[in-house]
Structures are given as C-alpha cells and as structure tokens.
Amino acid sequence: MARGTAFSLFQICNRKSRVSRFRARLLNHYSSHLAQPERSCTSTYYVPVRTFSTRLANLEFYPYNTSGSKHSGGTILYTRSFSSLDDANDDDDDIKDIGVSEADFEYDADAGRPVDFELENGTGTGDDAKEDYNACNLAVLELGKSRNSIEADENAESNQYEAVVSRDPIELYREIRSAPEALDINKEDWDIMQEVFRYFASSGWASNQALGIYIGLSFFPTAVHKFRNFFISKWPSDIINYLVSLGPSDAAVKFLFPIFVEYCLEIFPDEIKRFQSMIVTADLTKPHTWFPFARAMKRKIIYHCGPTNSGKTYNALQRFMEAKNGIYCSPLRLLAMEVFDKVNAHGVYCSLLTGQEKKYVPFSNHVACTVEMASTKELFEVAVIDEIQMMADPYRGYAWTRSLLGLLADEIHLCGDPSVLNIVRRICQETGDELYEKHYDRFKPLVVEAKTLLGDLRNIRSGDCVVAFSRREIFEVKLAIEKHTKHRCCVIYGGLPPETRRLQASLFNDQNNEYDVLVASDAVGMGLNLNIRRVVFNSLSKYNGDKMVPVPASQVKQIAGRAGRRGCLYPDGLTTTLQLDDLDYLIDCLKQPFDEVKKVGLFPFCEQIELFAGKLSDVKFSQLLEKFGESCRLDQLYFMCRHDHIKKIANMLDKVSSLSLEDRFNFCFAPVNVRDPKAMYHLLRFASTYSRNVPVNIAMGMPKGCARNDAELLDLETRHQVLSMYLWLSNHFNEDTFPYVKKAEAMANDIAKLLGQSLAKANWKPESRNNAAKEKTAKTEGRPVGKNGVLLKTVKREYGYTRPQSLIKRYDKYVPQQHGRSLLLELSEEVAA
Numbered sequence: 001m002a003r004g005t006a007f008s009l010f011q012i013c014n015r016k017s018r019v020s021r022f023r024a025r026l027l028n029h030y031s032s033h034l035a036q037p038e039r040s041c042t043s044t045y046y047v048p049v050r051t052f053s054t055r056l057a058n059l060e061f062y063p064y065n066t067s068g069s070k071h072s073g074g075t076i077l078y079t080r081s082f083s084s085l086d087d088a089n090d091d092d093d094d095i096k097d098i099g100v101s102e103a104d105f106e107y108d109a110d111a112g113r114p115v116d117f118e119l120e121n122g123t124g125t126g127d128d129a130k131e132d133y134n135a136c137n138l139a140v141l142e143l144g145k146s147r148n149s150i151e152a153d154e155n156a157e158s159n160q161y162e163a164v165v166s167r168d169p170i171e172l173y174r175e176i177r178s179a180p181e182a183l184d185i186n187k188e189d190w191d192i193m194q195e196v197f198r199y200f201a202s203s204g205w206a207s208n209q210a211l212g213i214y215i216g217l218s219f220f221p222t223a224v225h226k227f228r229n230f231f232i233s234k235w236p237s238d239i240i241n242y243l244v245s246l247g248p249s250d251a252a253v254k255f256l257f258p259i260f261v262e263y264c265l266e267i268f269p270d271e272i273k274r275f276q277s278m279i280v281t282a283d284l285t286k287p288h289t290w291f292p293f294a295r296a297m298k299r300k301i302i303y304h305c306g307p308t309n310s311g312k313t314y315n316a317l318q319r320f321m322e323a324k325n326g327i328y329c330s331p332l333r334l335l336a337m338e339v340f341d342k343v344n345a346h347g348v349y350c351s352l353l354t355g356q357e358k359k360y361v362p363f364s365n366h367v368a369c370t371v372e373m374a375s376t377k378e379l380f381e382v383a384v385i386d387e388i389q390m391m392a393d394p395y396r397g398y399a400w401t402r403s404l405l406g407l408l409a410d411e412i413h414l415c416g417d418p419s420v421l422n423i424v425r426r427i428c429q430e431t432g433d434e435l436y437e438k439h440y441d442r443f444k445p446l447v448v449e450a451k452t453l454l455g456d457l458r459n460i461r462s463g464d465c466v467v468a469f470s471r472r473e474i475f476e477v478k479l480a481i482e483k484h485t486k487h488r489c490c491v492i493y494g495g496l497p498p499e500t501r502r503l504q505a506s507l508f509n510d511q512n513n514e515y516d517v518l519v520a521s522d523a524v525g526m527g528l529n530l531n532i533r534r535v536v537f538n539s540l541s542k543y544n545g546d547k548m549v550p551v552p553a554s555q556v557k558q559i560a561g562r563a564g565r566r567g568c569l570y571p572d573g574l575t576t577t578l579q580l581d582d583l584d585y586l587i588d589c590l591k592q593p594f595d596e597v598k599k600v601g602l603f604p605f606c607e608q609i610e611l612f613a614g615k616l617s618d619v620k621f622s623q624l625l626e627k628f629g630e631s632c633r634l635d636q637l638y639f640m641c642r643h644d645h646i647k648k649i650a651n652m653l654d655k656v657s658s659l660s661l662e663d664r665f666n667f668c669f670a671p672v673n674v675r676d677p678k679a680m681y682h683l684l685r686f687a688s689t690y691s692r693n694v695p696v697n698i699a700m701g702m703p704k705g706c707a708r709n710d711a712e713l714l715d716l717e718t719r720h721q722v723l724s725m726y727l728w729l730s731n732h733f734n735e736d737t738f739p740y741v742k743k744a745e746a747m748a749n750d751i752a753k754l755l756g757q758s759l760a761k762a763n764w765k766p767e768s769r770n771n772a773a774k775e776k777t778a779k780t781e782g783r784p785v786g787k788n789g790v791l792l793k794t795v796k797r798e799y800g801y802t803r804p805q806s807l808i809k810r811y812d813k814y815v816p817q818q819h820g821r822s823l824l825l826e827l828s829e830e831v832a833a
C-alpha cells in the first residue's frame with residue numbers, strides 16, 4: 001500500500017472547565033514530490049480533562065483514505081499519555097504543544113498488526129515514502145494500468161469524497177443526528193457497513209482511544225453497538241458511500257472514531273462521568289506524593305551496590321548499629337531474626353517485628369522487621385532496606401517501593417545488586433533525595449568446577465549444598481545421597497518454618513555432627529550464613545506453575561554466591577552442576593551482567609481501594625480488585641503487583657458476609673498457600689468466625705508425633721502454616737478477637753521441632769500436595785506420568801528448555817578423547833579466571 005508523506009503537527013488546547021475541550025489541530029504539509037498544496041484544518045472535540053492517552057497508536061498518523069497520499073483533512077483525537085511525566089495542566093487556558101515522544105507510548109494496541117495506511121510523519125523529504133509510493137504504483141502498473149490512469153482514478157476518487165473527509169466531525173455528527181430516519185437502504189452496502197462496525201468494535205486502537213474520553217473497555221462494545229444502530233438508522237448516504245469504499249479497515253475506524261466520540265459525549269454522559277471518577281480514584285501515578293512527611297525531609301540514600309558476599313549488608317548494619325535509632329527491613333522473617341540476634345549480640349538493643357511475631361526488647365531504639373511491616377510513621381536516624389532489587393518482584397515488589405518512598409529516616413541504606421540502580425536514581429530525582437552510590441566487589445571470586453558431578457551423586461563431598469527447585473527433588477536427592485554415601489543431609493526449603501530452617505542451618509554449620517551436606521531449594525539464596533564449600537545445582541530448570549523454565553540468571557548468581565562466604569569455613573567458593581549438560585548454562589548465568597530493571601512494583605493502599613469502591617455499587621470485593629486493576633493508571637517506572645493469589649482469597653471470602661472492606665483487604669494479605677485447600681479452609685473459618693465478632697478458636701489439634709511418611713510431613717507443614725496465619729491475623733486485627741496467641745505460639749514451636757526431628761529421619765519418597773492435579777495436566781498434555789504423579793525426567797527436557805551444549809560435548813567434537821581431562825582442568829581455570 002502506498003504511503004503518503006503528510007507531515008503533521010498537533011496542538012491541543014485544554015480549557016479550564018471540568019469537561020474541557022481539547023482542540024486538535026492538524027496541519028498537513030505535503031511533500032513536494034506529491035505536488036500537493038500545503039493545507040491545514042482544525043476541529044474541536046469536547047473531551048474531559050484527562051492526562052493520559054491510552055496504549056496509543058498516536059504516533060502513527062493515518063490518512064482517511066485508502067488511496068493513500070492524496071487525501072487530507074479530518075482529524076484524529078490526540079489524547080495524552082498515562083505517564084505523569086507530561087501531564088497536561090488542567091488550569092492552563094493556553095494552547096499547549098504536545099511533545100510526542102516514543103517513550104510516552106509504551107503500549108501500542110496495534111503493535112504487530114499490519115498497518116496498511118500509515119502516513120509518513122518524518123522529515124518531509126519523504127524518501128521512504130517516495131520509494132513506497134513508487135513501489136506501489138509499479139505494482140499496479142504491472143497489473144496493466146498506466147500511471148496516468150491510476151492518478152486519474154485516484155484524483156477522481158479523492159474529489160468524490162473530498163466533501164466528506166474534509167468536514168469537521170462535530171458538524172458531521174450534528175448533521176447525521178438531525179437527519180430523518182432512513183428508508184432506502186441498499187442490502188449490499190448494509191452488509192459492508194455491518195462489517196465496518198464489527199471491525200470498529202474489535203479495534204484495539206479504537207477501544208484504547210475511547211479510554212481517552214472515559215469510555216471504559218467493558219462499556220466500549222455497548223457504546224459501539226448503540227452508535228451503529230444510530231448511524232445505520234440515519235444512513236447518511238455520502239458518508240456511507242465513503243465508508244463502503246474503505247470497507248472494514250483501519251482507515252474506516254479512524255474516520256468513524258471522531259464521530260463516535262461526539263456521539264458518546266452526548267449520549268453517555270453518566271457512564272463517562274462514572275468511569276472518569278473511577279479512573280481518578282484508581283490513580284497510582286506519582287506514588288512519591290503518597291508520603292508527604294517523607295517528602296518534607298531531605299533524606300540521604302546510600303546504595304550499597306554489588307554481588308553477593310561483597311559486604312554490602314555488613315557495612316549497612318555497621319551504620320545501623322552506630323545510629324541512635326534505626327530500622328532494618330528484611331525480605332524474610334528468617335533474615336530479620338538473624339539481624340535481631342546479631343545486633344543484640346553486639347550489645348545494641350533491638351526489637352523484632354514480623355507479621356507473626358512482635359518481640360519488644362526493653363529500652364530498644366532499633367528494630368529488625370520484615371519489609372511489609374516497616375513503619376512509615378516513625379522517625380529514624382538510619383534505615384536499612386535489604387535486597388532492594390526485590391522492588392521488581394512481581395508479587396511483593398510494592399513493599400520495597402513503599403519503604404523506599406515512605407520511610408522517615410535521615411539515612412536510608414539500600415543493599416542489593418545493580419539491577420535497580422538506575423530506577424532508584426530516577427526515583428531519587430522525583431523525591432528530591434540525595435543519592436550516594438557505593439560499589440562493591442565479591443571478596444573472593446566464585447570458581448566454577450568444570451568437571452561437575454558427572455551425573456553421579458556419589459561424587460558429593462562434605463560441605464556441599466545441592467540445590468534443587470522442587471520439594472520432590474530435594475527429598476529424592478537426600479534419599480539418594482544418604483542411601484549411596486556416608487553423608488547425612490540437612491534440608492532447607494520454603495515450606496519449612498523459619499525456626500526449622502534455622503535449626504537445619506545450624507546443624508549443617510556445626511562441625512561436630514554427622515550432617516555435612518545440605519540439600520536446599522532456592523530458599524537458601526537469601527538470608528542464611530552457611531558454611532558451604534560448593535554449591536551443586538541438581539538441575540537448572542524449574543516449574544513455573546505452567547511449564548519447566550530455565551532458572552533466571554540473577555537467581556542462579558544469588559544461589560551460587562552462597563558458597564564460600566567471608567568468615568565461613570570455606571572462604572573459596574566453588575560451584576558446579578550435577579549434570580554436564582547444565583554446565584554451560586551455569587557459566588552463562590554467572591557471566592551475564594545484571595539485567596537492568598525497567599519497572600518496580602506498586603500496590604494500592606486499602607484507603608485507595610475504599611475510595612474506588614465508593615464509585616461502584618453492588619460489587620463483590622474480588623470484582624472490585626479486578627476493576628481496580630483494569631482502571632488504575634501508573635507511571636512508566638511502575639507496574640501493579642500481581643495479585644492473583646489475593647483475588648483467590650477475596651473470591652473465597654465473598655461467601656462471608658458482614659466483613660468490612662478493610663477487614664477483607666487485611667484477610668487477603670494473610671500468609672496462606674492458596675494451593676493448599678486445608679490452609680484455605682482454615683482461613684475461611686477464621687474469617688467467618690471473626691465476622692460474627694466472637695473469639696476465633698485455633699480449632700486444630702497437635703499431631704501425635706514425628707512424621708512417618710511424606711504425607712504426615714506435609715500435614716505438619718500445613719499445621720504450622722495455619723498457626724502462623726493465626727498469629728499473623730492476631731497482629732493485624734483486634735487481639736481480643738484472636739485471643740489464643742500464646743497457645744498458637746507454643747503449638748507452632750512444637751510443630752517446628754517435630755518437623756526438625758522428622759527431617760532427620762526422613763528417608764521416604766516424597767509426595768506432592770497436588771499429585772492428582774499434576775497427573776491430570778500431564779495426561780491432558782500427553783506427558784508420561786510415573787508413580788505419585790512424577791513427571792518423567794526424559795520429558796522434562798522436552799517441555800522445559802533445551803540445555804545448551806556442554807563444554808564436554810564441545811570438547812568431544814574437536815579434541816581427541818585422551819586429552820579430555822587436562823582440557824577440562826584448563827577450562828575450569830579459564831572459567832575461574
């Protein structure tokens with residue numbers, strides 16, 4: 001399709017009124033080779049004041065005519081970006097230029113779709129356009145037409161519709177509205193018009209542009225349907241002829257859209273108002289303004305930036321302990337406990353605050369807490385936010401963002417890798433805080449052992465930590481090691497209570513017992529100081545809830561970095577894989593620089609959700625969350641954190657009546673494994689008892705003793721989670737309603753001990769909580785399933801990633817076999833270097 005070369009300038013004027021007018025002025029400058037006169041046309045649209053455009057295709061300037069370059073006129077409604085960076089000033093009467101930058105249009109609804117009618121908006125020299133134009137004409141010439149005849153046709157067509165396309169859409173709309181009902185409708189045209197409207201209703205561009213006048217995505221199809229009925233009932237023949245000539249196409253959509261806007265503004269003022277107020281209340285732009293007290297301070301931000309085991313946290317904690325008061329924000333309960341112990345051991349009184357426990361140490365001015373519990377109301381001299389890169393975590397990132405934006409501390413020490421450094425720089429520009437950067441290197445380089453374990457767990461040695469990415473794998477590895485070697489294994493994975501993980505860690509660290517190997521999940525990557533000599537990856541792929549995927553490089557680095565920490569028994573860290581095939585991937589991951597994070601997480605406060613709820617009537621809390629997610633506006637630096645698990649809880653709690661919105665919101669954040677039906681059942685029970693305003697019972701007995709099989713071990717884990725949930729709820733709701741805190745604590749301690757004892761004995765084959773579900777999925781996908789629903793290993797690769805070719809294989813190809821061993825050593829040294 002030929003491309004025209006109209007050079008467009010857009011100006012929007014924004015009037016002061018509540019429902020303001022944007023004046024979109026389009027000046028089309030034709031390039032000389034098309035020999036068209038320069039012209040301009042202006043039209044005015046009434047649109048509400050709104051500082052966003054949608055996932056626009058605004059950057060693409062479309063003509064209204066399929067014949068390409070020859071038509072001009074008409075206007076496109078240009079609304080503004082979601083970004084706050086270029087907010088329109090509502091109080092400004094002047095006409096404002098809109099600087100359209102690519103960055104403002106990150107989401108393009110039409111991305112990937114073929115654009116047939118794109119006009120050039122470039123420099124005006126139009127070389128590309130000239131080429132396209134010539135190419136198109138050439139193509140047509142090949143079909144047997146002369147250039148003159150094509151031009152004559154185009155001119156004739158353009159003249160024919162000039163009267164339609166150059167008209168102001170407001171006038172067009174008024175004219176259509178005042179026309180009498182149509183009587184004479186041509187069947188063939190009618191069919192085409194149906195297609196045109198169908199195309200319009202399914203246009204991503206149009207539905208997104210419609211957001212600019214507060215026609216929501218869910219209302220858009222209804223609005224188009226009514227517009228179609230209105231349009232067809234009037235049957236404006238000149239416009240119909242033009243649209244029929246365009247057919248169901250982007251050009252037709254772009255022509256109809258401004259008329260549709262006029263129609264909507266007149267016919268749906270209530271819907272527009274309602275959606276507008278929803279949008280305003282779901283505004284998550286400028287989150288730094290949510291914390292006015294922090295903004296009133298001149299804070300000093302110190303970014304301790306470096307890889308694992310480089311002393312970042314150590315240095316930040318030194319400053320924390322020197323200060324007259326301070327707060328340490330941890331990603332894990334476990335790490336908060338470690339810091340709590342360490343700081344108190346140094347003689348600095350420090351309290352502990354996590355979702356589940358409050359340990360107040362008399363006279364303490366310091367507190368170690370989990371990041372979600374950090375107070376943005378108290379003043380501190382020093383705050384430490386550990387693992388700051390977790391701002392980008394899809395689920396929990398909002399807690400780090402909130403702490404960075406909202407902590408009232410003179411000095412805030414951020415510890416983390418460099419992935420969020422740039423984004424922190426940008427945030428500091430917005431908040432006005434001073435940023436200082438301290439860069440660190442690893443104390444000792446990590447060495448990759450290129451010979452690997454050659455697939456044989458009998459090659460395991462004392463001080464090794466085998467990392468596996470599922471509970472099943474962990475127990476399989478433990479079983480195999482203990483059966484075929486003299487080593488005994490400690491176990492650490494996310495499902496275990498922090499107390500049990502700590503006990504397992506100290507058992508492993510202690511040199512005076514038989515436990516000399518650790519088998520752990522990625523939970524080992526953060527928080528624990530362990531005497532690990534070598535990290536061995538059992539595999540480098542993991543199930544992401546949907547399929548097997550490679551473990552991200554950043555996570556591989558974090559885990560491998562646990563080997564050989566300063567001050568531990570083995571200061572020279574080693575890492576390798578069980579299988580040779582995985583080695584290349586490990587090396588690639590370690591060599592990769594940290595990916596730069598582009599966005600960090602946000603989540604609304606309860607008050608924001610409450611405000612939003614006021615705009616809707618008769619919606620359940622789960623629907624409210626859904627609608628908030630749909631309507632919220634965000635700056636370019638932020639994303640809304642994933643809340644599928646929250647919605648799942650909200651959905652379940654919809655059954656419980658007489659819970660306030662705030663209570664529902666709080667219950668949704670309770671720590672529960674949403675995939676564990678038993679734990680979910682207890683949460684529902686707690687919520688419904690609470691809603692009756694009577695004391696909530698634990699109503700769960702203690703197990704008789706240690707677990708004798710995996711099912712009993714899983715049961716212990718679940719029971720501990722339920723107790724942990726009870727304790728969490730007692731800290732987040734009125735304590736009188738959850739009065740059995742002491743009992744819950746005692747039970748949780750006992751179960752943690754039982755878990756420890758059970759793990760020491762564990763020599764059974766692992767089970768999975770959702771064997772049946774896995775089996776079903778696997779069967780529907782045609783994947784072979786073994787006993788207990790294990791997806792067979794051979795298939796894992798098919799569904800997972802293809803392992804990169806290993807060093808050995810590469811070597812085998814080019815070097816005679818007998819030199820293999822020495823080359824491996826060379827490679828090992830090379831990698832280490």
Ligand SMILES: Nc1ncnc2c1ncn2[C@@H]1O[C@H](COP(=O)(O)OP(=O)(O)OP(=O)(O)O)[C@@H](O)[C@H]1O
Binds near residue numbers: 310
């Ligand atoms: N100056 C120091 N003197 C003594 N020990 C130190 C010093 N710096 C760091 N360490 C010790 O080195 C180990 C690693 O330090 P630290 O935990 O601060 O590293 P990190 O860079 O924060 O790593 P990670 O992100 O993995 O936690 C810790 O055991 C710490 O106590």
